[in-house]
Amino acid sequence: MKKSHRVVFQPEGRTVFVMDGTLVLEAATEAGLTVDAPCGGRGVCGKCRVQIVQGDLPESAEQKERIGAELYEQGYRLACQTRITSDMTIVVPRESRLFEQKILTEGADRATAVQPNVRKVHIEEAPPTLEDQACDADRLLRAIPNGENLEAPIDLLRQVSDVLRESSFSVTAVINRDEIIAVEPGDTTSDLLGAAFDIGTTTVVGMLVDLRTGERLAVASRTNPQVQTGDDVISRIEHTRVNASGLRELQSAIVGCVNDILEELVKERGISVERIYEVTTAGNTTMTHLLLGVPPRYLAEAPYVGVFRKGCLVRARDIGVRIHPQGKLYALPNIAGFVGGDTVAVVLATGMMQKDEVCLAIDVGTNGEMVLGSREWMVSCSTAAGPAFEGARIRFGMRASQGAIEKILINDDVSYNVIGNVAPIGICGTALIDLLAELRRVGVVDETGRILTGSDLPGGLPPRLAERVQEDDDGPIFVLAEKEEAANGRRIYITQRDVRELQLAKGAILAGVMTLLKEANMELDDIHEILLAGAFGNFIRRKMAKRIGFLPQIPSERIRFVGNAAGAGARLALVSRACRDEAERISRHVKYIELAGRPDFQIFFGEAMMFPEVVE
């Protein structure tokens, strides 16, 4: 087992333990930070610079030139070129973060200028007189630029007169699109909060956002409590079909989760959730149906159609989400039954639809959704990759949480890294990819996915590795940690069946890619860039993923991690009306390819389950 280093990322204070020699970029993504590296980690663009404030500071003339002497002296280094060789404290500045940078680009890029759906206008009006008897609502509307077309809902009308008089006609109007949702006493324009959510099948992430700047003020996440009724969307849809109260239960569960996250987001600021005026959500089609309480039942049976596609703007309290009483919730639009608002958000955040070059975005969650295309055209599909990469259906599989082996290297023996630097409990998805990739390289697993045993093992295999190949009742296994090493006193290993599960999962994703390429009449080389999204995508090591054929065989610098792009897209749709409009355009622009029943997909799938030759 290699030496581990403790790395603290600031200003979040997130801590990870990584193997000696790990790139700062990799450690940062492991900590859940999305550092921008548009050159693919080749050290040429200089965008990924971070400041190392504690720990070994490696010297590099090339980096000094790239970064500039002044910053270099202050400890700035390129995250993609700097390896961790000691415990470290590293500051990731805002401008090096993928989406922060995007949102800050005001003016130049229309689509990302901060211009939220919710805005505030402070007005000062004279009180009415016999000469000026305009009613209170008209008095308010006339003071707002272009106010005459705004609507004033009845709840507002019930309060406006007293608010105006109690604050001597100096009030702040809160406007959502074409509706005044609140009138607050005095000038409250400095306070404008929203929240953006990525509602995953497994994990729900929420961010508190300053709508004036687009800045992310706080982040919180929870496991989607719906997992209790099944780890994939199909089992949840099934739950709504067989139980009369199933839909209500699942809706309550996710709404409760969103409310808990909202409470957590505002807690440390000591404010009420009522100060949040709008929420956006990006989720897959099923998650969005469940959130809104719309029955998703026909999604689970051929021809797999949902109830709605377009984005939904609802009053948050109508579905139980607790923010400002007149606050709205905007659920990003879907593309099809199995390509949802989360994928729209990924396309939005990556700006794919504004590019001339053809990109491929892959969002690896419980399902694997992918989109190929450019400004001109886009095609998408969804593969039932299953939750294997999230650790489900794998003997010792687990989520990427404390105690999970998250990285594996094999030389003479196995070395691994454990999240939290504790004794291991199981294996998470990234380590499974590492393990398979390494077992392929040393010849323990053949190209069909068979774990070789006895005389089938390659001749020069180090003895420590050969000893790890053993058998259990179901067949051959490869032992990662003996019971003495493991937290629970049980040895940790991978089975032949586990390898098959992973083959199915990675095969499905690659076959999806191949089908999209065929649909577009393109070759792999025509892809300008692969954008790998999803919390899981953050941690996949490109070389390993390519080695097992999980990612297509294109140069690593053309594979870019975009992190939680779904969450970033939800935030864009929150802070920019133009982005919200673009989300609706994306929903219409992207063509959906149904893989079910396509013979070519089946053929690709059969091929993609195999492992490629290892040539590195």
Added chain:
Amino acid sequence: MKKSHRVVFQPEGRTVFVMDGTLVLEAATEAGLTVDAPCGGRGVCGKCRVQIVQGDLPESAEQKERIGAELYEQGYRLACQTRITSDMTIVVPRESRLFEQKILTEGADRATAVQPNVRKVHIEEAPPTLEDQACDADRLLRAIPNGENLEAPIDLLRQVSDVLRESSFSVTAVINRDEIIAVEPGDTTSDLLGAAFDIGTTTVVGMLVDLRTGERLAVASRTNPQVQTGDDVISRIEHTRVNASGLRELQSAIVGCVNDILEELVKERGISVERIYEVTTAGNTTMTHLLLGVPPRYLAEAPYVGVFRKGCLVRARDIGVRIHPQGKLYALPNIAGFVGGDTVAVVLATGMMQKDEVCLAIDVGTNGEMVLGSREWMVSCSTAAGPAFEGARIRFGMRASQGAIEKILINDDVSYNVIGNVAPIGICGTALIDLLAELRRVGVVDETGRILTGSDLPGGLPPRLAERVQEDDDGPIFVLAEKEEAANGRRIYITQRDVRELQLAKGAILAGVMTLLKEANMELDDIHEILLAGAFGNFIRRKMAKRIGFLPQIPSERIRFVGNAAGAGARLALVSRACRDEAERISRHVKYIELAGRPDFQIFFGEAMMFPEVVE
């Protein structure tokens, strides 16, 4: 007491008892029917023809020529020229009714073509397949012409999939403006109902309307239950100010009344109120505030401003009105604090804003609102005429219901007509005008309003009349019915104080008219037509009203009764989007003149309280 005849109007079956010699037109308005008589009752336009199917059929060569021989032989006569000399049954055809005719005028008059806010589209779609995976909402929207911009609220999304499948994708979409409010199985396009309400301070009238034709299917009315907390708007506003739950009480009261009327409207058709898709309401500013639960408190204190002016479109159930769960309620816009949606409705129904000629509309309810103007400009005001004409604050005053003396003639003695042809209980507003007008003519009341007694009475006064001039504790009275004649065994009379109340009321209205004329820099003769609206307006006899100076001194044929124009305007806003838009334009177009504190109004008022010289 003159002989009474029983007249039944069909198809409504409404029965009234009228004095011998009463014009059919007058009897019809007394029965609550608004027969159109644009020539002012001169017998020249031929629009007011009705069919006498039972009773004495008077012959008239002139009418035969006007009507045409064929219809004349079938018993058609002009309502404005034919006097009732026996019991009669009379059919009032739809084309002779003021607003029916207007609504039927499709095409020619853009403003009144039937094109309701609510429409239905029947669609038949193919079920989804793997080749056509459009989601259910998109499938619905694409089948509706220009459907892509329609919104589908969440409540609809929750039901649409099952409705589509249960009815084999043959459904009817119910659309309110830009929103699909319901999807019904099969083809229900033949069923499209709405309801229009005139919400008066005293009386609430509702109509069930076929939105496909604009036809009025049923009418029902109730006393506004808010009268329990006061008979004028000021006392109701006061009630909301001094009681914490006052607003809630008054809102519940009016909503309950509306719901009761809705139930009554649908009852005889054996259908549910959920079949009604939209409701429109015309009420004064205070009534509309109370209906929507918006506090009207600042209406009652200078400078008398309301909370809102614009029309409000709300989900009916949000204010407790029970129609289709997604049905809307549209409250017509106001003009100012004391000129409300009922006046807007009057302007809308009379088409005043589309005319080049200057008209004056007077709506006599508990307040007297009036509007002067044309296409070019309009001015309005509201006079606190008070409820004297509705029988309040008058010793024996009562509403125009069974037992009320409603018509009075004086020759050698007094003769009167009682509603329902029973022994009298009291006097209603029209009879008060008759009585004052007749007492002025015979000289019992002088031009200052004093009831003359003893030697002050004119010399030639018939002895039976002189006997009726008596005294009570407060001063002189004029006895209408001795206790033997009256239902309650108490004599019925008018007091000096009653005369003063009526002087104040009629003076306020006339002074309002004079102020508007002055504001417009016009003379009485410049008024093309006076349009007299309101349930009360129906029954006012023009000659009598002019004699006491309640109406200005212009030729009677230029005074036209338009009946419940507020209700008709609510119906127009229900069946025609163009009319609804026009209502909003009226609300902005009409300038409001505040009479409070205007010295010229005070001077006019002083003069207008006097009675004019009788010259007939």
